[in-house]
Every structure is written in C-alpha cells, then in structure tokens.
Amino acid sequence: MKTRRRAADSPESERARWSLRVAQPASDTILVVLSGNWRLSEKLPSPAEVWPQIEASPGVRRMAFDTQGITGWDSGLLTFVGKIVAENDRRRIDTDRSGLPEGVRRLLALASAVPERKDARHEGVAPSLLARLGIETLSAADKFRTVLAFLGELCLGLLKLLRGTARYRRVDFLIHLQECGAQALPIVTLISFLVGVILAYVGAVQLRQFGAQIYVADLVGIAMVRQMGAMMAAVIMAGRTGAAFAASLGTMQVNEEIDALTTLGISPLEFLVLPRVLALTAMMPLLCVYADLVGILGGACVGVGMLDLGGVEYFVRSSHAIALRDGLAGLVMSGVFGALVALAGCLRGMQCGRSSAAVGWAATSAVVTGIVLIVVADALMTVIFNIVGF
C-alpha cells in the first residue's frame, strides 16, 4: 500500500489538495482511492504511479476506483483516469468504473464513443534523397505548367478583350486605375525626390574635384530618365500594389469567391486578373514620367542649394543632356515592369492556398517575384537597347 499527497506549501493549505492511494483488497483486485481536489492547477500525479502495484502482483484481473473523497475535479482527473483505463485495456485488466463520479464516467464513455482513426495519422516516414529530388523536379515542372497556363489564359482573355467580348466590370478597372495611379503619387513623390537628391550628392562629390559641377544635371537627368525613374516606380508598385493584388485575390480564394465566379461561367482571369494587369501596365509609364520629373527636381535642389548652380542653368543643361530616346527607353521599360509586377501579384494570388497563412505567403512571394522580375528584365532590356542602339 502506498499513499502520495501533494506537499502543502503553507500552513493554511495544510489539508492535502489531492491524494492517491493504491490498495489491494483481494488478490485479483486493485483499488485506486482518490480524494481531495483533482484539478489541473494542483500539479496532479502521473498515472504511472499506479503501474508498480499492478506489476508487483501479476494475478490482478480487476481494478476499481473509490472517489468518495473527491471534492472537485476537471479535465485533469479525466486524463488521469483515461490513461489508466487505456493501460488496463492493454494489460487485459477489467476496469470497474462504477466508483467514478458520474460526470467522469459519462465523459469517458463519450471520449471512447468514436474509435480513433488509425488511418488518419500522417505517415512519419521521410522520403529518400533521390525520391525528394524527384518530387521537387516534378513539382517544379508542375509549377512551370501552371504559370504557362496562367499566361495562356490571360492571352486568350486579352484577345477576347480586343474583340470586345471579355467579361469584366468597367468600374473595377477604373478603381484599379485609381489605386495604381493617383493613390500611389505621394509615395512615388517622396522616393523619387530622394533618389534624385542621392544621385546628385554622389555625383557632386566626384565632379566637384574637376570643377564640373554642372554635369550633375546630366548625371541626374540621364540616370533618372533612362533607369531610376522606371525602376524606383516599379519597385514601389511591387511592394504596394503587387502585394495588394496577391492578398486580395488570395483572400478571395480562401472565401471561395473565385470558385463562385468559375461556377457562374465567368473566367476569374478575365474578370479579376485582366483589369488589374491592364490598369497597372497603363499607369506605370505615367508614374515613371512623374518620377523622372520629381527626381530631376530633387537633383536641381541639390544643384542650386549646394553647388551654387543657377536654376535656369540647371534646366538648360538637363534639357540638352536628355534625348527623347532616353525618355522612350524609360517608358518602354516601365510599361514592361508594370505588366510584370501585376502578373507576379495576380499569379501568386491565384495560386494561393486556402488558409490565412497562405495569403501572407502569397503577398510576400508576390513582392519577391515582382522585384526579381523587375531587375532581371531591366538588365535584359538595358543590354538589348545597347545592342540595337536605342
């Protein structure tokens, strides 16, 4: 026989909070006597404390409970008794539940009413390296096919749009135009102005050594118009609008809104993706021109304020330095960037899984994909423009 009590910490909690006693009234019967407060907050004992008694007497065939002394209980008692019952079943010992409080008996019966689904457990075996390689390759091929299908369907949608049969709401398109255009102006202003200032500073430090400060105008003008205006506007829009596209389409995926469109016979590509891609592709060149101008203004502020150049002088120098084809190159680039950012955002949104975590992942992935595409496309186009002399 053995009794365990929870040690009392202070005199006023002198009465044992719980106690566990294992008795053996007959050679084939074990009696588990529980009393006191069996709540989770009381640091309950482990059911394993009952095992030694069972193991000590191999003839035991039956286990009974005496719970008359229990003053309170919660799930703690349930899991304790539940584990003992499971262990008894394993050892082929009869459990006599009649001594348990009625609520415990009923809840235990409820818990065992639906048998555990063995096939439900996930397999824990990790595939071999070769198998993983194969799985990765197949999934990469699969992803590539999804992207192709996405682009293909979008092209079909575009054709339909040209023929005037595409299904989308014009008001959606206008709202996207507003979101991709006018509402992006404040942040584009701030960033482009600062980029102009930075370029001018970097140039000024070097050019001042030769007394060639005036060429700051050339440097800022050409850099902004050919590259930085388009690039910075695109990066801002990737973070701002690309992520928003992915998040909104992803949430629609989670809420089955996209399924609702499909079952209505409306292609989600036409209805949701096409207006977004067109809006951003149309707005990006405009944002680019605006970014160019604000960037040059930033450079001029440095030129006039720090290098003692005249405002008119700076303007004339800039207008000489920047050729029309520089501006055109920037415009072409920004149009391409706009399309890429919108495609990355919409693609990730449409591929989104059906959980809130997947929406977050889609938005992150949209920004990363967008920026990678921007930089790669920028490098490619710069080289190509150089070769064809544009």
Next chain:
Amino acid sequence: MAGGTPCIEVRKLTMAYGSRVIQQDLDFTVRHGDIFIIMGGSGCGKSTLLRHLIGLMRPAQGDVFYEGQSFWGAEPETRERMLQRFGVLYQSGALWSSMTLAENVALPLGEYTDLAPAEIRDLVSFKLALVGLAGFEEFYPSEISGGMRKRAGLARAMALDPEVLFFDEPSAGLDPISSRRLDDLILEVRASLGATVVVVTHELASIFAIGTDAVFLDGETKTMLATGDPKVLLTEASQPAVRRFLTRGEWKGEEKHGA
C-alpha cells in the same frame, strides 16, 4: 430555469454600430447551469449580442455583469481573467489555419496553465477524443470537413474547462444528425462539467431539444420581446412574433391575441 444563482446579468444593454441602433433595453439573466438560447430572426442582432457578452464589442449603453461583477467597469486585467473562464465556439470554428488541430487546442493550455508539454499532449488528445476527433491531432483545419472543424473548435473552446461556454450558431452548416450529436455533446458537457451554456441559434429543433431558458430578440421593434423556457414560450407567449417564430410561421392566432 432550475432557479440557479445568476451567472450572467445583462442590464439595460443597448447595442449600436455608430448611430445605427441594433437592439436596446436588453435586460435578462443567465443562471448557473442553464442552457440559455439567444433566438430571433436573421439580422436581429443575435450574434452582435454574443459579441457583447464575450467582450468583443463595447455596449453603447448598459453593462454586462458576470457573477455580479461589471465587465466593462472592470480593470483590463480583471476583464482578461474573466475572459479566461469563457469558451467560445465561433460559427465556422475559427481555427487558426496555420496550426494543426493539436496546436489549436494546446495554445490556450500553453498560455494559461503551467502544465508540462506531455501533460498538455494528453489533455489535447482527450479533448479531441471527446468531440470524436481522436487521431486527427496532426491535421490542419483545411484538411478536414466543416463539421469536423466545428467539433475541433469545440475542443479548443473546452480546453481550459470553461465555466461558461458560448456557441454561435452551432448547427449552421451541419447535417441533421451531426447537429443532433453536437446538441447531445452540449448537454453532456453541461451535465458532467457543470458549465453554463449560451447558444445563439434559430434552429427550432435545437432550441426545444436543449434550451432551458431563452431570450427572443425582435428585429422590428429592436428590443427583446420575451424570456423564458422555449417550451413554455411556445404555448404561453403573448407576443405573436414569438409564437410565429417558434412554430415556423404556422401559428395563426394573431387576431385573437392582437384584438
């Protein structure tokens, strides 16, 4: 109406979104051990009332008392302690989708108890077994059906052995048999754990099967019309709207009572 002591008291409660009043002058008491039904037509503010009871929305006027203690008049820490005694089952389960079922149920246990991980694991398995989901510990919410999500939500709501369990439309989206099983589960949990249960529903079958007390909210007059045991209200309520609701609109005694 076993005459238990008051558990939740709603006093002169007015609920509003901005200037749009949803319900006003709500005044009722939920007693210990009750299965209290909040019923009424769609859009009358049942779920809004629930959101007020579980502290998600602040009343425009009036207050809610738990065990005689004002909820909105209390300090934030006291309020948090009160909330720990509640378990809430949301309409579609509201499981955290990036966590497995086991992690969902374990989160409140890990936050509010000092149990060892192994003990938490045992408890989680037991709670899941209780709602008939033994063996589904490692599943994500997106991998199981809507009814299972709801039951997993119940396992999470019961994780901390709450004193009050709130259910928002427990039978919505369930087949009649699953819905009946959920009702049985609610009855069982109340009987064995002695919890008080508050249910928002408009399922007549559930209302009569489990309800011991109820409040009827009316969307037109924007206030409560009746309180009492739904089975008694069915035959004795003097308000035509209540009788019509409880008989699926088939009660035709309006003229007799209205005159």
